[in-house]
Amino acid sequence: MPTQKLYAGAKLREMRTRLGLTQKEFAAKLGVSLPYLNQMENNNRPVSTTVVLALAQEFGLDVTELSTGDSERLVSDMREALADPVFADTMPPLADLRLTASNAPALARAFIELHRSYRQTHERLASLDEALGREDARTQASPWDEVRDFFHYCDNYIDAVDRAAENFASQVGPSQDIRSVAMAQMSARGIVVALVDMDSLRQFDAERKILRLSSRATPQTQVFQLLLQLALIVQGQLIEATLDLARFHSDAARSIAKIGLANYFAGAALMPYRAFLAAAQECRHDLEQLSLRFGASIEQVAHRLSTLQRPGAKGIPFFFVRVDQAGTITKRHSATRLQFARFGGACPLWNVHRAFETPGRFLRQLAETPDGVRYISLARDVSKPGGSFGAPVRRYAIALGCEVAHAGSLVYADDLDVSKTGGFEPIGISCRICERTNCHQRSVPPLERRLTIDENERGVLPYQVG
Incomplete structure (x- = not known):
């Protein structure tokens, strides 16, 4: 399989702007000519190995940050949007989509947002009887989708929250566990933690300073909910600052994201970054061993493994x-x-x-x-x-x-x-954008291919994909 060339023009421009360097100054530090740098910044040329090494040596850049993760996400999201029947036969070539994602990522995101708005408007019209007269019949992204995209495009790694959680976990002594430290933090603030037989996993009475946890929940869930509530109490300022930077479109999205960040803190405190990464490498990512070692569920461990994207220690x-x-x-x-x-x-x-x-x-x-x-x-x-x-x-x-x-x-x-x-x-x-022509589980035809239908022949599918 040929090695994929690395095009990172947008990231090079962003880095140069952040450093306050002109193209001429930046080219000199990288040891390349000005025209060559200009071509790389405009994605007319891939980033060479020499430039990658210079970025690491001159600026201490974690070269994995030049990966095309964001571009691939944008390309995938644009392809899915363009697979909508409203575009019919207007699917641009894949090369054009990659060029857009690399050179004009803001335009790509605006297009995805526009399609999502159209899709939601279309769904509202399909259920007009329900939507008529409602004041909240807006066309913007649903709060849930907006929050999910926020974490998606942050690589599911929130550095400030992750480091705060790791710092909190460092308070755990040799004869302690994370639960006892969290309980001590609650007690220091006059908060009583009680196990109660109830349907809810967690209830916090701020006025009476009582945190109720469900006695029916597993020990892992109880600890996680304890840490989540502690994050809302102790790390409120950090969480609010992170939410300010995210600039959500609605109060509902901000509220959902606040819970999401508190969840993130809880998982990162339960499985602190450096200790968890070292343990994962030691046991070769055995989920069951990690679950026992950190007192977390299999799902929590798997989710945490997907967040290990700290620059310089991925x-x-x-x-x-x-x-x-x-x-x-x-x-x-x-x-x-x-x-x-x-x-x-x-x-x-x-x-x-x-x-x-x-x-x-x-x-x-x-x-x-x-x-x-x-x-x-x-x-x-x-x-x-x-x-x-x-x-x-x-x-x-x-x-x-x-x-x-x-x-x-x-x-x-x-x-x-x-x-x-x-x-x-x-x-x-997704079937709509999948290029496979002979899939026996295909649910709908691919929109990028011409179909052949023969009334005298029937295979696994009622059509043939050209």
């Missing part, structure tokens, strides 16, 4: 996703080139959907996407009991994976033959 770039039994994606993040569909479910050929059939077991899959990139994917079901007889059980499946180049760092890949081409299952992102 872990393996993982993707992480959670789906419900209907196949709807309820959590998604990718630090890899694999991006998830913004609308609808995930590819049915992906092992995450089979996890429901084998409860309590890890499923492994070697998979290849239409762009030729190969991955190793780990999937498992996750059950969240209600804590009492008759209470509903919430069931999900999670998947954690990375590009197969990192397979040697995963205990789960030890007996898998990653060199065998036939061992990789073909998966896609």
